[in-house]
Amino acid sequence: MHPQTSYLGTADGRDADLPHQAVESLFNAAPDGLVVIEASGVIVVVNDQTEQLFGYAHNELLGVPIEVLLPESLREVHTQHRAEYLRDPTTRSMGVGLELYGVRKDASRFPVDINLSSLHAGPDMLVIASVRDVTGRKRAELLLEANRLELERSNLDLASFAYVASHDLQEPLRMVSSYVQLLADRYRGKLDPDADDFIHFAVDGVQRMQTLIRDLLDYSQVGTAELALVAVDTNELIADTLSSLEPVINDKHAQVTVDPLPTITADPTQLGQVFQNLISNALKFTAPGVVPRIHLSAARGPDNWRLSVEDNGIGIDAVYAERVFAPFKRLHGLGEYPGVGLGLSVCKRAVERLGGRIWVDTASDGGSTFSFTIPDAPEGADATRQ
Amino acid sequence: MPLDSSPIQILLVEDNPGDVRLTAETLRTGKVANDLHVAKDGEHAMAFLRRETPHTGAPRPDLVILDLNLPRKDGIEVLAEIKQDDSLHVIPIVILTTSAAERDVLQSYELKANAYITKPIDVHDFIAAVTSIEDFWLHIVRLPRA
Numbered sequence: 001m002h003p004q005t006s007y008l009g010t011a012d013g014r015d016a017d018l019p020h021q022a023v024e025s026l027f028n029a030a031p032d033g034l035v036v037i038e039a040s041g042v043i044v045v046v047n048d049q050t051e052q053l054f055g056y057a058h059n060e061l062l063g064v065p066i067e068v069l070l071p072e073s074l075r076e077v078h079t080q081h082r083a084e085y086l087r088d089p090t091t092r093s094m095g096v097g098l099e100l101y102g103v104r105k106d107a108s109r110f111p112v113d114i115n116l117s118s119l120h121a122g123p124d125m126l127v128i129a130s131v132r133d134v135t136g137r138k139r140a141e142l143l144l145e146a147n148r149l150e151l152e153r154s155n156l157d158l159a160s161f162a163y164v165a166s167h168d169l170q171e172p173l174r175m176v177s178s179y180v181q182l183l184a185d186r187y188r189g190k191l192d193p194d195a196d197d198f199i200h201f202a203v204d205g206v207q208r209m210q211t212l213i214r215d216l217l218d219y220s221q222v223g224t225a226e227l228a229l230v231a232v233d234t235n236e237l238i239a240d241t242l243s244s245l246e247p248v249i250n251d252k253h254a255q256v257t258v259d260p261l262p263t264i265t266a267d268p269t270q271l272g273q274v275f276q277n278l279i280s281n282a283l284k285f286t287a288p289g290v291v292p293r294i295h296l297s298a299a300r301g302p303d304n305w306r307l308s309v310e311d312n313g314i315g316i317d318a319v320y321a322e323r324v325f326a327p328f329k330r331l332h333g334l335g336e337y338p339g340v341g342l343g344l345s346v347c348k349r350a351v352e353r354l355g356g357r358i359w360v361d362t363a364s365d366g367g368s369t370f371s372f373t374i375p376d377a378p379e380g381a382d383a384t385r386q
Numbered sequence: 387m388p389l390d391s392s393p394i395q396i397l398l399v400e401d402n403p404g405d406v407r408l409t410a411e412t413l414r415t416g417k418v419a420n421d422l423h424v425a426k427d428g429e430h431a432m433a434f435l436r437r438e439t440p441h442t443g444a445p446r447p448d449l450v451i452l453d454l455n456l457p458r459k460d461g462i463e464v465l466a467e468i469k470q471d472d473s474l475h476v477i478p479i480v481i482l483t484t485s486a487a488e489r490d491v492l493q494s495y496e497l498k499a500n501a502y503i504t505k506p507i508d509v510h511d512f513i514a515a516v517t518s519i520e521d522f523w524l525h526i527v528r529l530p531r532a
Contacts, residue, residue: 175404178509
């Protein structure tokens with residue numbers, strides 16, 4: 001701390017208008033460095049923060065030109081800017097849009113924000129510069145930018161992985177699948193029972209692998225593809241989804257009922273995939289001999305729509321209600337209910353990208369209701385959201 | 387075509403032996419007598435078409451089935467060269483590729499491919515696709531005689 005000196009008693013003996021004690025307390029309590037200069041550019045007062053920021057004792061600064069606190073390369077141009085400010089001394093930020101730096105006594109630099117204001121007018125004018133060290137903010141900005149670039153890169157990696165998966169993995173698998181299938185077509189029942197078994201397992205494995213690759217592709221694309229947000233009539237979307245599921249619906253004699261549904265802002269491809277996966281699951285996870293009954297409904301929330309797919313299937317133990325949305329999480333053996341365990345992960349990813357959430361409620365009499373929300377006008381509704 | 391009894395000459399440009407075999411087996415049991423010639427890359431295909439050594443005795447194909455993803459000279463280059471060659475450009479070219487990319491489809495048609503087919507993943511669908519190429523190009527349409 002300083003000795004009890006009133007810094008507002010200025011070098012040439014002028015007095016400020018406020019009681020010294022009060023002004024001085026305010027002055028030194030300010031979180032920013034405060035530097036008062038005369039029209040000539042000479043420093044007349046600094047506060048405690050200025051000493052700490054720049055590493056000078058206050059008496060080392062009094063009476064010297066303000067330019068001592070600036071990088072050498074800017075000192076000359078600053079003298080001109082100072083003269084311009086004196087002609088139009090409004091309160092404002094200095095160097096808007098420029099990177100400003102202060103220079104400490106030890107010659108090290110640090111980034112600053114500076115606000116200017118003035119006291120008095122005419123030849124007695126005093127200019128007050130409020131100096132804030134923004135090192136922390138700059139560092140955070142740099143970190144944020146680095147993280148953004150890293151995220152962009154990893155999304156690109158994922159997108160190129162999706163491409164590799166689609167092309168390079170599918171190609172050899174198509175060969176395995178084709179020839180195993182031909183073996184099955186031509187030689188089933190013509191070799192011995194073991195051979196038939198082996199062929200069956202090979203065909204089955206290949207088919208699951210193909211489903212897996214397709215689902216993995218869906219999963220990575222739902223996270224990386226650009227969103228095309230438009231007004232989607234969910235009635236039409238559901239009609240399309242149901243018609244693509246018609247073979248399964250007919251096969252299971254399923255009863256599907258649909259309430260009137262709203263028009264919402266979403267990416268139609270991804271929203272379609274959510275419905276497709278939820279309805280497929282509702283058709284798949286039914287007890288043997290039970291006719292699937294599926295009901296689709298919508299409810300208005302304060303700032304979103306909630307869409308629900310209710311079924312009379314085998315239900316989900318409440319313990320697993322969260323876990324079913326994790327990738328590759330399956331609650332049943334392949335023999336009971338086929339699948340690779342990515343369908344609900346795809347739903348979760350798609351819904352969350354649209355700014356909503358997804359969950360499952362289990363009824364006491366069995367069956368489950370999957371619900372998700374879609375916000376009315378997703379924040380930053382453009383095609384570049386991550 | 388049915389009036390002419392000489393077999394139809396088909397050039398299959400394909401580097402995947404598995405697909406060559408599938409295509410060959412399908413065409414062998416087709417409606418129309420045909421001779422299948424196989425080129426394993428783009429350079430081989432152009433040498434065959436231009437009857438360069440050692441293909442001096444090569445027949446002129448009535449139909450080319452062309453994969454896009456080929457070693458050395460790729461399918462797009464082969465397509466462009468055939469369509470720019472006054473002595474070859476009337477030969478119908480069917481693209482049969484794993485690519486479903488829109489830019490490949492567009493570029494192929496811009497270069498005057500006569501049809502573009504993405505290889506179906508399921509083997510029965512693949513056989514059906516080759517059968518329909520055979521049926522349409524060798525049976526239904528009338529091709530120019532060299």
